[in-house]
Amino acid sequence: MSEQNSRLNKADLWTGLVFLVFGLVVFHASWDMPRLENRGVSFYAIPGLVPMALGAGLALCGFLLAVRALRLGAMQKLPAGQDFKALLLDFESVRVLALTALILTYTLILIGWLPYWLATALFVLATIVVFEHVLKDDPIPLKRSLFWAVVQALIVAVVVSLIFERGFLVRLP
Amino acid sequence: MFAFEGLGMLGDGIAHFLNPISLFNVAWATLLGIMIGMMPGLTATMGVALLVTLTYGMPGDQAILTLLCMYVGAIYGGSRSAILLNIPGTPASAATSLDGFVLARQGKAGYAMGLATTSSAIGTVVGIICLAIFSPLLAELAFDFGSYEFFWLATFGVVISGRLTSPDDPLKGYMAGMLGLLVAMVGMESLHGFHRFTFGVPQLSDGVDIIPAMVGAFGLAEILTVMRRRLDTKVLVSNDRVVPYFRDVWRYRRTSVRSGIIGTMVGIIPGVGEDIGSWSSYAAARRASKEKEKFGKGSYEGLTAAETGNSAAVPGALIPVLTLAIPGSTAAAVLIAAMYIHDIRPGPMLMIENPGFLYQVVAILLFTTVAITIYGLSMTKVLVRVLAIPREKLMPVVYVLCVIGPFAIYQRMFDVYVMLFFGIAGFILRELKFPMAPIVLGIILGTLLDQNLRRGLMLTGGDPSPFFTRPISMIICVLTVSAILLSIPGVTRIAKRALQAAMAALRPARSK
Numbered sequence: 001m002s003e004q005n006s007r008l009n010k011a012d013l014w015t016g017l018v019f020l021v022f023g024l025v026v027f028h029a030s031w032d033m034p035r036l037e038n039r040g041v042s043f044y045a046i047p048g049l050v051p052m053a054l055g056a057g058l059a060l061c062g063f064l065l066a067v068r069a070l071r072l073g074a075m076q077k078l079p080a081g082q083d084f085k086a087l088l089l090d091f092e093s094v095r096v097l098a099l100t101a102l103i104l105t106y107t108l109i110l111i112g113w114l115p116y117w118l119a120t121a122l123f124v125l126a127t128i129v130v131f132e133h134v135l136k137d138d139p140i141p142l143k144r145s146l147f148w149a150v151v152q153a154l155i156v157a158v159v160v161s162l163i164f165e166r167g168f169l170v171r172l173p
Numbered sequence: 174m175f176a177f178e179g180l181g182m183l184g185d186g187i188a189h190f191l192n193p194i195s196l197f198n199v200a201w202a203t204l205l206g207i208m209i210g211m212m213p214g215l216t217a218t219m220g221v222a223l224l225v226t227l228t229y230g231m232p233g234d235q236a237i238l239t240l241l242c243m244y245v246g247a248i249y250g251g252s253r254s255a256i257l258l259n260i261p262g263t264p265a266s267a268a269t270s271l272d273g274f275v276l277a278r279q280g281k282a283g284y285a286m287g288l289a290t291t292s293s294a295i296g297t298v299v300g301i302i303c304l305a306i307f308s309p310l311l312a313e314l315a316f317d318f319g320s321y322e323f324f325w326l327a328t329f330g331v332v333i334s335g336r337l338t339s340p341d342d343p344l345k346g347y348m349a350g351m352l353g354l355l356v357a358m359v360g361m362e363s364l365h366g367f368h369r370f371t372f373g374v375p376q377l378s379d380g381v382d383i384i385p386a387m388v389g390a391f392g393l394a395e396i397l398t399v400m401r402r403r404l405d406t407k408v409l410v411s412n413d414r415v416v417p418y419f420r421d422v423w424r425y426r427r428t429s430v431r432s433g434i435i436g437t438m439v440g441i442i443p444g445v446g447e448d449i450g451s452w453s454s455y456a457a458a459r460r461a462s463k464e465k466e467k468f469g470k471g472s473y474e475g476l477t478a479a480e481t482g483n484s485a486a487v488p489g490a491l492i493p494v495l496t497l498a499i500p501g502s503t504a505a506a507v508l509i510a511a512m513y514i515h516d517i518r519p520g521p522m523l524m525i526e527n528p529g530f531l532y533q534v535v536a537i538l539l540f541t542t543v544a545i546t547i548y549g550l551s552m553t554k555v556l557v558r559v560l561a562i563p564r565e566k567l568m569p570v571v572y573v574l575c576v577i578g579p580f581a582i583y584q585r586m587f588d589v590y591v592m593l594f595f596g597i598a599g600f601i602l603r604e605l606k607f608p609m610a611p612i613v614l615g616i617i618l619g620t621l622l623d624q625n626l627r628r629g630l631m632l633t634g635g636d637p638s639p640f641f642t643r644p645i646s647m648i649i650c651v652l653t654v655s656a657i658l659l660s661i662p663g664v665t666r667i668a669k670r671a672l673q674a675a676m677a678a679l680r681p682a683r684s685k
Binding site: 043152168172 | 344345347348358362369397565569570576623631
């Protein structure tokens with residue numbers, strides 16, 4: 001079995017368990033939903049009927065996924081350098097984490113705190129520089145990357161703001 | 174009589190859009206679609222979802238025209254990067270790269286792109302013919318559908334989508350479908366007005382809006398996937414002839430028609446989009462070909478089959494949209510949401526309420542086919558320059574649009590947070606090899622399934638038998654259960670053995 005498969009297998013075990021618990025929680029929440037008996041609603045028309053079935057289905061599938069992963073050797077220890085810690089420190093994972101951090105900062109912090117155009121310009125600028133200069137195998141020189149990133153960031157921020165504010169009459173966030 | 178009426182309405186549909194504004198919209202939306210389809214990481218679904226937010230203020234007919242042009246253009250555009258980079262611009266072009274990239278390495282990139290253009294045009298036309306013929310028939314059949322049939326139809330859609338979009342691991346396909354259905358349960362249910370899973374958040378009362386969810390699952394998740402890769406790719410040059418010789422197009426006419434029909438039929442299957450249309454057509458062409466050995470080594474026939482198949486799936490995917498309000502693909506799911514935004518109600522009643530709409534859709538598809546043919550054969554070398562845009566510069570701009578697009582519809586940050594949630598969750602699920610299409614289908618079909626199951630049971634006083642005994646219900650039920658059973662490895666083996674035993678028992682009987 002390839003290292004990617006054994007890693008996916010291990011991930012499947014955890015995913016299966018998460019879905020098992022999630023499915024049971026959904027089932028319980030749906031079971032607890034009001035039955036609306038005082039309104040004369042029969043059991044087969046209660047609001048929780050389909051969610052209950054879906055919760056049970058997800059729990060069953062999660063259980064099957066976990067069992068399958070176990071049968072395929074999910075409990076075997078991954079060789080050193082191929083475990084999840086190594087995966088997290090992998091260059092490609094770092095790229096994803098960096099982008100996620102930039103995206104979350106822009107969406108949850110900058111928008112609403114700074115004027116929309118400035119928040120957008122800062123996000124575009126930071127993302128271009130980080131991915132052109134820092135997280136690249138053959139980095140572009142900082143000055144060149146920064147110059148063109150500033151130009152692009154300002155153009156994008158102004159054009160998008162104008163199109164949505166003036167063109168589509170949107171009150172920008 | 175019916176045919177003449179149809180032709181008359183088609184004429185009206187074409188005349189409706191024969192004006193400068195519509196033609197201008199066809200021109201820019203198709204071109205934008207081709208460019209989006211070309212760029213790896215920007216898919217047709219993402220393009221259509223983002224464009225919904227930009228066409229919000231347009232009149233309904235122009236908005237649908239723009240979105241359809243974007244859809245057709247993007248599916249076609251994906252062939253460019255498949256041929257020149259060996260990376261399909263959209264998943265629909267994965268089969269195209271098998272022969273297209275080999276042809277490009279042989280110095281025939283231009284010719285491969287030309288052949289992809291004519292094949293896409295032929296595929297779309299075959300699909301359009303099927304759309305015009307089958308939609309009214311299916312709509313007529315759908316008039317006999319009651320709650321029982323609609324329940325099974327919704328269930329079948331989610332099951333078959335889960336089965337076919339995750340052929341190696343159907344279990345994950347089904348789980349994805351159930352997750353989508355569960356998302357659809359959020360909000361106020363329509364039978365008793367009860368709020369389910371809203372956790373006191375007022376914005377969740379109307380349920381999870383499909384557009385922000387799709388922009389997240391197909392926009393943000395795709396951005397993260399594209400930006401993760403560390404290697405940049407090299408674009409192959411194309412300096413050869415682009416316009417295909419008529420003899421090559423004519424030589425593979427059977428392959429084209431067969432692939433067109435297969436692509437359309439796959440498109441009709443709920444939630445099973447252009448990528449499977451392309452692979453199925455490719456596999457069928459290979460089986461039927463006299464030059465099997467050339468497939469994968471730069472076969473014109475393979476390229477023709479793949480491109481005809483994926484393009485034909487687009488009109489195919491619109492057949493269930495217009496007649497049953499069930500999406501044939503993920504992009505078609507966005508189209509359904511867009512139709513509701515513009516007060517067009519897809520489903521069996523559409524043919525009664527707005528009988529000309531089907532032929533307007535046919536007319537739009539014809540216009541965009543002409544547009545992709547013109548762009549594809551005349552601007553090949555210019556369009557290739559789009560591939561040179563570095564992803565580091567492009568993706569931040571796409572994310573800015575992913576944020577402002579969903580925000581623009583209702584002007585509330587809540588939709589942006591929905592997009593963010595679905596984007597990150599979608600990325601994680603993709604990494605864990607869960608398919609996205611069943612989730613989307615679940616979100617779209619959840620209400621239909623829930624309402625019709627409970628309504629059907631209420632009508633019969635709790636007796637479930639009509640779900641299994643009414644003829645159409647029974648057929649869809651058997652198909653759904655068979656799809657699930659046959660995805661269980663043990664059952665497949667038993668079924669195969671039983672089939673072999675039955676064949677063996679029949680053989681001596683025949684020989685006697």
